[in-house]
Amino acid sequence: MADGTQRGADEHFDVLIVGAGLSGVGAGWHLQHEAPGRSYVILEGREAIGGTWDLFRYPGIRSDSDMYTLGYSFKPWTEAKAIADGPSILNYVRETAREHGIDRHIRYGHQVTDAAWSSADACWTVTATRADGQTVRLTAGFVFLCGGYYSYEGGYTPDFPGAERFKGQVIHPQKWPEDLDYAGSQVVVIGSGATAVTLVPEMARTAGHVTMLQRSPTYVVSRPAEDALANRLRKVLPAKLAYQLIRWRNVLFGMWFFRLARNKPEAVKRNIIDMVRAQLGPDYDVQTHFTPRYNPWDQRLCLVPDADLFEAIKAGRASVVTDHIETFDETGVRLQSGQHLDADIVVTATGLTLQVMNGLALTVDGAAVDPGQTLSYKGMMYEGVPNLASAFGYTNASWTLKCDLTCEYVCRVLNHMAKTGLRQVTPRNDDPTIERQPWLDFSSGYVQRAMAKFPKQGSKAPWKLHQNYALDLMSLRYAKLEDGVLEFSNPARVAARETAAA
Numbered sequence: 481m482a483d484g485t486q487r488g489a490d491e492h493f494d495v496l497i498v499g500a501g502l503s504g505v506g507a508g509w510h511l512q513h514e515a516p517g518r519s520y521v522i523l524e525g526r527e528a529i530g531g532t533w534d535l536f537r538y539p540g541i542r543s544d545s546d547m548y549t550l551g552y553s554f555k556p557w558t559e560a561k562a563i564a565d566g567p568s569i570l571n572y573v574r575e576t577a578r579e580h581g582i583d584r585h586i587r588y589g590h591q592v593t594d595a596a597w598s599s600a601d602a603c604w605t606v607t608a609t610r611a612d613g614q615t616v617r618l619t620a621g622f623v624f625l626c627g628g629y630y631s632y633e634g635g636y637t638p639d640f641p642g643a644e645r646f647k648g649q650v651i652h653p654q655k656w657p658e659d660l661d662y663a664g665s666q667v668v669v670i671g672s673g674a675t676a677v678t679l680v681p682e683m684a685r686t687a688g689h690v691t692m693l694q695r696s697p698t699y700v701v702s703r704p705a706e707d708a709l710a711n712r713l714r715k716v717l718p719a720k721l722a723y724q725l726i727r728w729r730n731v732l733f734g735m736w737f738f739r740l741a742r743n744k745p746e747a748v749k750r751n752i753i754d755m756v757r758a759q760l761g762p763d764y765d766v767q768t769h770f771t772p773r774y775n776p777w778d779q780r781l782c783l784v785p786d787a788d789l790f791e792a793i794k795a796g797r798a799s800v801v802t803d804h805i806e807t808f809d810e811t812g813v814r815l816q817s818g819q820h821l822d823a824d825i826v827v828t829a830t831g832l833t834l835q836v837m838n839g840l841a842l843t844v845d846g847a848a849v850d851p852g853q854t855l856s857y858k859g860m861m862y863e864g865v866p867n868l869a870s871a872f873g874y875t876n877a878s879w880t881l882k883c884d885l886t887c888e889y890v891c892r893v894l895n896h897m898a899k900t901g902l903r904q905v906t907p908r909n910d911d912p913t914i915e916r917q918p919w920l921d922f923s924s925g926y927v928q929r930a931m932a933k934f935p936k937q938g939s940k941a942p943w944k945l946h947q948n949y950a951l952d953l954m955s956l957r958y959a960k961l962e963d964g965v966l967e968f969s970n971p972a973r974v975a976a977r978e979t980a981a982a
């Protein structure tokens with residue numbers, strides 16, 4: 481059954497997916513292929529597909545991980561660039577949805593606000609607000625949260641003293657004005673993360689000058705935008721085989737590099753800094769601007785394709801200033817060192833506002849779920865919350881690697897329930913020795929600001945959150961579903977009916 485059925489006033493679906501980004505579209509594909517016959521709907525708050533890759537429109541928007549691992553396991557990435565631009569990624573998501581008819585399941589302009597679980601009915605009642613202000617209620621056997629990890633309402637901008645005095649434009653990359661003309665302008669980009677290192681070289685092509693103003697440096701690594709081996713392999717091997725080989729090579733390299741960074745931080749640090757020095761030359765102050773105080777992978781590494789950031793710095797079109805803002809004034813930014821940065825435009829590449837559970841208010845049998853108090857099961861379901869999973873990616877590898885595995889796991893669970901006739905699945909923790917730990921162990925500000933509100937991970941499997949594809953592959957694709965923690969059951973009413981019938 482592809483469409484929902486009417487239950488009284490509400491429509492009912494076997495699975496309700498929140499969000500039509502990379503994850504929601506991927507979830508649709510997995511459901512259709514691995515748990516066929518389930519009815520499903522995708523509720524999308526915006527009027528467009530693609531999530532991140534549609535929302536972000538700043539100059540140069542691109543991936544910072546390779547498309548062989550950011551692409552879906554089932555759809556080879558066939559473009560020449562491995563580090564791809566935003567529009568190409570959006571096109572890839574749209575194409576996937578169109579090719580498999582997933583787009584027919586999407587309802588746009590449906591912002592999901594609440595989900596209430598009833599154990600008596602083994603069913604969620606989900607409320608969404610439509611673009612026209614109307615409230616819609618649907619019921620679903622399973623809710624799959626694929627709404628990403630940050631708020632679409634706006635990014636994070638710290639309160640900068642004196643900001644109201646500034647006569648130029650202040651722009652957050654999440655809300656880029658379509659018609660912004662910055663040719664010849666003096667631009668200051670505040671930040672040192674992936675967005676800043678993307679924007680700076682791109683804007684420097686036409687701006688008068690671009691200054692990247694950072695409080696502290698980040699590790700920046702250059703890689704070729706095109707993967708020469710991948711492009712050669714694609715010429716001689718079938719697309720799917722070439723894709724799988726490159727995907728695995730990149731997965732294994734990523735895991736090896738992460739391990740190395742954790743085991744030998746000093747050596748990896750030296751290596752990265754030496755590469756930057758080789759790019760920028762012996763006279764550049766790499767110590768101040770490109771030598772972080774933390775170890776590699778304590779925060780996300782920044783990737784620059786074809787050394788574009790370094791090229792812009794060498795050409796004098798861009799520069800890096802490492803300092804603290806004392807105040808904005810009419811003409812720019814005054815720094816604690818006394819230096820003044822003149823600016824026509826200030827871009828606040830200061831991060832995202834993380835959002836837990838896609839902003840939904842959840843209740844289970846009338847009791848509110850406090851996400852900050854729950855334990856996450858395998859990094860995707862939640863202690864005491866039945867029939868709900870969420871798609872979340874890796875911090876040290878591409879998002880889609882974990883998302884694909886999560887979708888597969890959800891399909892396994894749905895198939896198991898269909899086979900056994902059990903309609904409720906709930907992770908239960910009865911092990912008092914499990915310690916609660918933060919969901920992510922990143923030291924980045926945007927992560928630290930949000931962690932109290934996020935579910936916790938446990939100190940042991942299956943509550944431990946692996947940032948490791950190989951371990952997740954074992955745990956999600958191959959491990960037994962009935963592990964003594966995941967409880968499959970039937971609502972009391974159904975169970976009583978079945979006992980009576982027997």
Ligand SMILES: Cc1cc2nc3c(=O)[nH]c(=O)nc-3n(C[C@H](O)[C@H](O)[C@H](O)COP(=O)(O)OP(=O)(O)OC[C@H]3O[C@@H](n4cnc5c(N)ncnc54)[C@H](O)[C@@H]3O)c2cc1C
Nearest residue numbers: 499501502503525531532543544545591592627628878879
């Ligand atoms: C600028 C940028 C670059 C990135 N680059 C990379 C990269 O190179 N590699 C990588 O692995 N990751 C990257 N990421 C992380 C990136 O978000 C993920 O890779 C991926 O796009 C997430 O897809 P998603 O579908 O889970 O979430 P999103 O892309 O955020 O899409 C979520 C969708 O769900 C909708 N939604 C959310 N909540 C609700 C609700 N309550 N009701 C209805 N609809 C809702 C949103 O409107 C949106 O359309 C990047 C993120 C950003 C911001």
